[in-house]
Amino acid sequence: MNALPVNARPVVAPANRASAQAMPATPALPDALPASLGAHRVRSRARPADSVRSVSDGLVAWEPVRSLWFTAMAAGAVVGGALTFSWGAFALFVVSTAAVLLLGHSLGMHRKLIHDSFECPKWLEYLLVYCGVQVGLAGPLALVRTHDLRDYAQRLPHCHDYLAHRRGFLRDAWWQLHCELRLRAPPKIEIESRIADDRVYRFLQRTWMWQHLPWALGFYALGGWGWVFWGVCARVTAGVFGHWLVGYFAHNHGGMHHEVRGAAVQGRNVRFASLLTMGECWHNNHHAFPGSARLGLYPGEWDPGWWLLRALERVGLVRGLRLPEDLPPREELQCLDAAPPTRAEHTRAPAQTWVSQ
Numbered sequence: 001m002n003a004l005p006v007n008a009r010p011v012v013a014p015a016n017r018a019s020a021q022a023m024p025a026t027p028a029l030p031d032a033l034p035a036s037l038g039a040h041r042v043r044s045r046a047r048p049a050d051s052v053r054s055v056s057d058g059l060v061a062w063e064p065v066r067s068l069w070f071t072a073m074a075a076g077a078v079v080g081g082a083l084t085f086s087w088g089a090f091a092l093f094v095v096s097t098a099a100v101l102l103l104g105h106s107l108g109m110h111r112k113l114i115h116d117s118f119e120c121p122k123w124l125e126y127l128l129v130y131c132g133v134q135v136g137l138a139g140p141l142a143l144v145r146t147h148d149l150r151d152y153a154q155r156l157p158h159c160h161d162y163l164a165h166r167r168g169f170l171r172d173a174w175w176q177l178h179c180e181l182r183l184r185a186p187p188k189i190e191i192e193s194r195i196a197d198d199r200v201y202r203f204l205q206r207t208w209m210w211q212h213l214p215w216a217l218g219f220y221a222l223g224g225w226g227w228v229f230w231g232v233c234a235r236v237t238a239g240v241f242g243h244w245l246v247g248y249f250a251h252n253h254g255g256m257h258h259e260v261r262g263a264a265v266q267g268r269n270v271r272f273a274s275l276l277t278m279g280e281c282w283h284n285n286h287h288a289f290p291g292s293a294r295l296g297l298y299p300g301e302w303d304p305g306w307w308l309l310r311a312l313e314r315v316g317l318v319r320g321l322r323l324p325e326d327l328p329p330r331e332e333l334q335c336l337d338a339a340p341p342t343r344a345e346h347t348r349a350p351a352q353t354w355v356s357q
Contacts, residue, residue, distance in 0.1 A: 042152035055153035058183035076233030084226030104131030117293035136236030139205030154265035250283035258288035279303030297340035
């Protein structure tokens with residue numbers, strides 16, 4: 001998953017010429033888009049050129065709510081955290097951050113809600129998604145829309161620089177942490193009713209910022225302001241900033257096992273961040289097999305999210321874990337080296353995957 005929510009409201013005209021970002025020339029377009037996009041939540045237009053234009057033509061503008069939310073949390077973390085530091089408060093930060101990233105962001109929001117890569121009881125799904133809200137990025141419905149718009153745009157021949165993380169480090173940080181993309185004619189995003197009409201998810205979407213308040217009150221009662229600054233402010237700051245930072249590197253720097261031919265953006269594997277991101281750093285693997293519950297596909301690619309899913313599978317709480325060989329073929333996907341191991345990886349049988357080698 002990458003960056004913060006994208007505002008899909010249509011834009012009539014920029015407030016001024018300086019606010020509009022110049023787009024690089026659009027490359028030659030194919031006669032048809034990849035067939036794999038036919039099942040995407042983002043609906044393609046009749047002509048490829050119109051689909052590309054829908055995710056390319058727009059401007060980036062300051063979004064005050066998101067900007068003030070992150071700034072307030074960062075200020076509380078830096079100033080309040082420094083004034084109230086204790087090892088107990090720091091331990092709370094480490095444990096709570098790891099918990100919401102693993103249970104919430106990686107398993108709940110990304111691998112379950114967005115990609116539905118495994119099956120589990122509804123109560124467990126709700127718990128995992130609730131933990132994802134505690135990361136502080138956005139509500140569940142907004143995250144699905146944001147992720148899918150960016151994923152769709154990156155799989156087209158061209159998209160806006162905001163969606164591609166194509167600008168420089170500091171510019172991208174400002175854009176993703178404090179701004180929103182206002183597309184002039186945004187594509188239609190159709191979220192299935194199991195998510196869009198779910199009363200729990202709709203409630204969490206309306207109240208996602210307020211969901212941090214009960215924890216802040218509880219932490220204050222147990223450990224004073226130090227626990228609030230470290231257990232809430234620092235945790236949210238680390239989640240939001242870290243999400244952008246890994247997303248920036250995962251689209252600009254790192255190794256590649258696969259290439260999505262004709263795509264505007266290629267995912268990269270950021271090896272040093274495997275434990276910090278709970279396996280979400282294997283982004284080239286994810287671009288190749290987005291519906292796979294396992295992200296670290298190759299030997300040595302640590303994936304704590306997958307480890308936990310296997311543990312939950314053993315106790316009967318999770319089933320139907322999808323792997324690359326369970327996914328539909330994609331003609332645009334090319335393997336650059338060895339194909340990823342399959343369920344038969346411990347046998348001598350050669351690995352079979354839906355990639356062209």
